[in-house]
Amino acid sequence: MRIVLASGSPRRRKLIKLLGLPYRIEIPKIDEKITGTPESIVISLARKKAMAVNYGEEEIIVAADTVVSIENKVLGKPDNFEEAYDILKLLSGNWHQVYTGVFVITNFESFGFFEKTYVKFRDIPDEFIRYYIASGNPFDKAGGYGIQEVGGLFVEKIVGDYYNVVGLPISRLWFELYSRGYIRYDGGATRKTFESRS
Numbered sequence: 498m499r500i501v502l503a504s505g506s507p508r509r510r511k512l513i514k515l516l517g518l519p520y521r522i523e524i525p526k527i528d529e530k531i532t533g534t535p536e537s538i539v540i541s542l543a544r545k546k547a548m549a550v551n552y553g554e555e556e557i558i559v560a561a562d563t564v565v566s567i568e569n570k571v572l573g574k575p576d577n578f579e580e581a582y583d584i585l586k587l588l589s590g591n592w593h594q595v596y597t598g599v600f601v602i603t604n605f606e607s608f609g610f611f612e613k614t615y616v617k618f619r620d621i622p623d624e625f626i627r628y629y630i631a632s633g634n635p636f637d638k639a640g641g642y643g644i645q646e647v648g649g650l651f652v653e654k655i656v657g658d659y660y661n662v663v664g665l666p667i668s669r670l671w672f673e674l675y676s677r678g679y680i681r682y683d684g685g686a687t688r689k690t691f692e693s694r695s
């Protein structure tokens with residue numbers, strides 16, 4: 498049994514390793530422009546990514562999507578300096594929510610779920626916001642910051658799964674796969690090989 502991570506995100510590649518399962522990467526190409534609630538957006542886009550890649554008999558596809566939400570606004574990746582600036586100004590001194598949706602496809606079933614993490618930013622001085630944007634860090638990240646790098650300096654408090662903010666709620670993903678029988682620690686067969694024998 499092998500995981501196919503449908504993602505071009507270097508952060509998700511690092512996190513998927515924590516499962517300790519064999520995996521390979523496929524990069525999905527999809528149009529990410531949709532509207533809706535944060536929950537529905539992240540699950541729909543994760544599903545779209547999962548459905549955009551090919552997989553074989555013994556493989557489990559995993560795809561994810563992350564957005565930031567504040568005051569009923571859903572924020573993706575900023576396209577330019579002004580957008581990054583506006584987003585970081587909005588996040589400065591406030592709580593926001595980070596949603597990551599995950600979609601899984603196996604030979605038996607497909608399912609999706611999301612995790613929500615609450616993040617509180619300190620007041621970020623204007624000069625630091627400009628300096629941070631000039632570093633280029635915001636542009637490939639939802640909400641224009643990366644908690645795992647310099648953006649971690651903005652974070653005063655966090656409630657929920659840290660890895661969910663980075664882009665993959667690895668504990669929930671493990672739980673969903675384990676409780677459905679796709680992961681075994683007793684040397685027994687995983688669900689796929691077990692069921693195909695019976």
Ligand SMILES: Cc1cn([C@H]2C[C@H](O)[C@@H](COP(=O)(O)OP(=O)(O)OP(=O)(O)O)O2)c(=O)[nH]c1=O
Pocket residue numbers: 503504505506507508509524525529546561562563564565574595637638639640642643644645648662663664
């Ligand atoms: C909030 C936050 C987001 N991010 C990243 C995670 C995601 O890679 C990105 C959100 O964009 P996504 O569209 O979810 O993912 P992606 O385009 O980078 O990768 P793919 O669709 O191929 O899987 O923002 C961080 O790295 N750190 C953070 O603190």
